Amino acid sequence: MEVLNLTAVGEAGKSFAARVGAEAGTDVYSCYQCGKCSAGCPLSYEMDFQPRQIMRLVQLGLKDLALKSSTIWLCASCATCTTRCPREVKIASVMDVLRAMARREGYPIKEKGIAVFHRNFLNTVAFGGRSYELGMILGYKLGTLPAQPLKDLDLGFTWLQQGKLKFIPERIKDAAAIREIFSKTREIEQADLAKERAQGSGPETGHGAGLPAGGTEGHS
Amino acid sequence: MKYAYYPGCSLHSTATEYDATTRAVCAALGVELAEIPDWNCCGATSAHATNHLLSLALPARDLVKAENMGLDVVAPCAACYSRMATTLHETKGNEVLRRKVSEIIGADFAATAKAKSLLEVLAVDVGPKVVETKVQKPLKGLKVAAYYGCLLVRPPDVTGWDDAENPQSMERLMTALGAEAVDWPFKTECCGASLSVSRTDVVLKLVNDILAMAKSCGADALVCACPMCQANLDGRQPAVEKAYKTTYHLPVFYFTQLMSLAMGIDEWKLGFRRHSIDPRELLHAKEIA
Ligand code: SF4
Ligand code: SF4
Numbered sequence A: 001m002e003v004l005n006l007t008a009v010g011e012a013g014k015s016f017a018a019r020v021g022a023e024a025g026t027d028v029y030s031c032y033q034c035g036k037c038s039a040g041c042p043l044s045y046e047m048d049f050q051p052r053q054i055m056r057l058v059q060l061g062l063k064d065l066a067l068k069s070s071t072i073w074l075c076a077s078c079a080t081c082t083t084r085c086p087r088e089v090k091i092a093s094v095m096d097v098l099r100a101m102a103r104r105e106g107y108p109i110k111e112k113g114i115a116v117f118h119r120n121f122l123n124t125v126a127f128g129g130r131s132y133e134l135g136m137i138l139g140y141k142l143g144t145l146p147a148q149p150l151k152d153l154d155l156g157f158t159w160l161q162q163g164k165l166k167f168i169p170e171r172i173k174d175a176a177a178i179r180e181i182f183s184k185t186r187e188i189e190q191a192d193l194a195k196e197r198a199q200g201s202g203p204e205t206g207h208g209a210g211l212p213a214g215g216t217e218g219h220s
Numbered sequence B: 001m002k003y004a005y006y007p008g009c010s011l012h013s014t015a016t017e018y019d020a021t022t023r024a025v026c027a028a029l030g031v032e033l034a035e036i037p038d039w040n041c042c043g044a045t046s047a048h049a050t051n052h053l054l055s056l057a058l059p060a061r062d063l064v065k066a067e068n069m070g071l072d073v074v075a076p077c078a079a080c081y082s083r084m085a086t087t088l089h090e091t092k093g094n095e096v097l098r099r100k101v102s103e104i105i106g107a108d109f110a111a112t113a114k115a116k117s118l119l120e121v122l123a124v125d126v127g128p129k130v131v132e133t134k135v136q137k138p139l140k141g142l143k144v145a146a147y148y149g150c151l152l153v154r155p156p157d158v159t160g161w162d163d164a165e166n167p168q169s170m171e172r173l174m175t176a177l178g179a180e181a182v183d184w185p186f187k188t189e190c191c192g193a194s195l196s197v198s199r200t201d202v203v204l205k206l207v208n209d210i211l212a213m214a215k216s217c218g219a220d221a222l223v224c225a226c227p228m229c230q231a232n233l234d235g236r237q238p239a240v241e242k243a244y245k246t247t248y249h250l251p252v253f254y255f256t257q258l259m260s261l262a263m264g265i266d267e268w269k270l271g272f273r274r275h276s277i278d279p280r281e282l283l284h285a286k287e288i289a
Helices: A010-024 A036-040 A051-060 A063-067 A080-084 A091-104 A112-128 A133-144 A153-161 A175-199 B016-028 B044-050 B052-069 B078-092 B095-105 B118-126 B128-133 B169-176 B200-216 B227-235 B237-243 B255-262 B280-285
Strands: B002-005 B032-035 B073-075 B115-117 B143-147 B221-224 B252-254
Touching (some): A051 A091, A063 A091, A112 A175, A175 B052, B016 B255, B044 B052, B118 B169, B118 B255, B143 B169, B200 B227, B200 B237, B252 B255
Parallel strands (some): B002 B032, B073 B115
8 A cells, every 4th residue: 555645745735625625616624534425426436546535635635646546537427426425515526626637737647538538529519519429439439549449339330320420510600609718718727727837836747748728639 | 488498419419309309398388499599519528527617618608698588598408407507506606707707708698597407397397287187198007217317406506406316306297197107216326428438338337237226126118308318228228238148128218208109299209210229119018109
């Protein structure tokens, strides 16, 4: 078992916990480790840290461990944890914040496929204003080659036969407005990140490319 | 009763039968649907999984249009509904955030319209009593497990129109149609929709758990109110049966399909041919259709 040096966490750790709490709109210190969130979490059996443990890592300011976990990517956002927490901690929102933080600070992603999927999904939205299943599935296949080249195409083919998938993506008339939304959020995000860096509460280390900000670029 | 209608991307592709039966049932019940002009994707799980502001701005553009129409929004997809309700919930009391979102979408977003799920509108606003009066062919002998999935009634401070652990509205609606709603404990278990493509193994396990429970509680079929749930529970059922060496053969209906059927709305609108588990065999056996 890994030995953690808690005294070394200090101020940076506290500011991390505070930032997660503020962004998620919840008091992370309310968690008293009862484990109810983990007991009901449908994905806990696949996670490296249980949701309860993620909450503890946040409280302790162990940012790297939390942001590198598989948990934040496996979380299906079902909100079972948030609904059941006796201390009204919004755990699902904490997961959202941690994922977004890991991505914008370029942490390595344990569940690459899931991240690639999200990026592809958003690419199709950024392009035409609506999501496009066929493009998403194909883009995902290309994005994850050669890990799982043809897995899952069976359901895609069935859907094509059933006429469930369209060959041509739907585009809204004002697709430019959507591109504008993507680029504006990216601008704000980058400004916020620069501010954090200036205040010294940003990422401690550079970790290489994660998802592109705003998710609109085609490859990593 | 008039609502701004937000079909969402799925109802234009994998779930056109949900769209068609939604429109037909609403028309029959006097619920007027005005589609939001030039609506865009809500960003679904992918936006809020990766970028908070984006996850609020995408639904906000649609919500502003509904505000301009002077109407509350109804969304048949549980994921779209959840994104819209969450956007309203988060921006309502937060002036700074609301202004930020307004700036991103280039329009004044007041966060005044309500977002409702289609199930809420039909099961609560219209209500089982009214629905009952429209039934022409009661679904006698059909045992269904009402499946809400995770986002329709959770978290309660965002949704709040039915119990988060043991919702009952879909059961009441099914009873009004003459069907029998079985008592079962997995009505709000997650089917893993957002991981469907990227971690199919996980989804097969979750779907297997749900189907096994529905079957052991005596259901002939499941009934749902979300295109993601339907795609997972029905579309992936053959793969689940193969992986877990079992057979369920449980049709998965949209609740509007069963409403159409019971209300005597043209069968071609039901789109059963597009299901992986064709429900017609079951309906014939029960002498319902
Ligand atoms: S349910 Fe709440 S209090 Fe209990 S461990 Fe989870 S977050 Fe902490
Ligand atoms: S929201 Fe995420 S962490 Fe919470 S119960 Fe669902 S999958 Fe688990």
